[in-house]
Amino acid sequence: MLVQRRYNRENAVKYAETWAFARNPLFYNYTGQGGDCTNFVSQAVLAGSCQMNFTPTFGWYYIDSETRTASWTGVEYFYNFITGNRGVGPFGEEVSESEVEVGDVVQLERDGDFYHTLFVSGFGDDGGILVAAHSDDAFDRPLSSYNYGSARFIHILGVRFEIEFNSSFCFERLLSGESLPL
Numbered sequence: 217m218l219v220q221r222r223y224n225r226e227n228a229v230k231y232a233e234t235w236a237f238a239r240n241p242l243f244y245n246y247t248g249q250g251g252d253c254t255n256f257v258s259q260a261v262l263a264g265s266c267q268m269n270f271t272p273t274f275g276w277y278y279i280d281s282e283t284r285t286a287s288w289t290g291v292e293y294f295y296n297f298i299t300g301n302r303g304v305g306p307f308g309e310e311v312s313e314s315e316v317e318v319g320d321v322v323q324l325e326r327d328g329d330f331y332h333t334l335f336v337s338g339f340g341d342d343g344g345i346l347v348a349a350h351s352d353d354a355f356d357r358p359l360s361s362y363n364y365g366s367a368r369f370i371h372i373l374g375v376r377f378e379i380e381f382n383s384s385f386c387f388e389r390l391l392s393g394e395s396l397p398l
Contacts, residue, residue, distance in 0.1 A: 219379055223306060223372045228264030232335050232348040235259065236355035244281035245288055247351055254333040255289045255320055256350035261298075261306050262337075264319055267376040269305035271298070276305050292299050292325055300368055308372040312347070316369045322347060322379030324364035347375070 235256070240246045242257055246252045258278065262268065269275035276297045278284040287297035298321070301307040308320075316322070322345065324332040334347040335352055337356050345359040359367070388394075 217303065217379055218376045220374050220376050223261075223319065223374050224264045225268075225317065226264075226371075228319040228335070229337055231263030232256075232260040232337055234356055236337075236350070237353050238304070241280065250289070251332075252350035254294050257333045257335045258274075258288045258294065259288045260319075260348070261321070261372065264372070265306040267305050267375050267377045269301065269303055271303060275303075283363055291333050293322060294321075294333060295330065295368070295370065298372070301376075304376050304378055306372055306375050309370040310369050311369050313355045313367070314373060316345060317371065320372055321370040322359060323368050323370070324362060325367065326363075326365045328370065332362075332364070334362075340377055 233390045240259060243255060246255050246373060251322060258276070262278075268277040270277050273285065274287075274297070276294075277283050278288045285293070287293040287295075295296070297298075297354075298308045306364075311320075318336055318338055320336045322329045322334040322336060324334070332349075333347045337348040338344055338346040340346055340358055346356040347359050348355045
């Protein structure tokens, strides 16, 4: 049975702050091989969700540098997974800039191609979005300092995970007068 819980934005931001200028040894560094930006954002989102999706090809997981899905490291694949996920793991939707929260994701576009994934780490005194990133390492860098054509904003709505539902346990406790299935 799939259940939903909140995405822990505080944990995601703490992770981004800790690893924005370093590399977690649990993950391969893809800088110089297409970039490490989506890998880093995936790590931060994982810190806030603690749930991967191990669906072959279309899931969202990382085991090692060779055993991962394209959605873990690819800009478009990440977007497609997060906004289309109906199974376990984090899920979200594209929103307007005004709806973005700390812990959400920004992707930048130039010439019709989304090429960079950033993590929303906060908001400046002027209300502008601050981001954390890899490839060009940053934490609390103003989004306005980037040169891009347009941006899309992905709001993480929550996390789904699988629990085992035992109806016989419920039935036995109800039948015996022990407890209601609350």
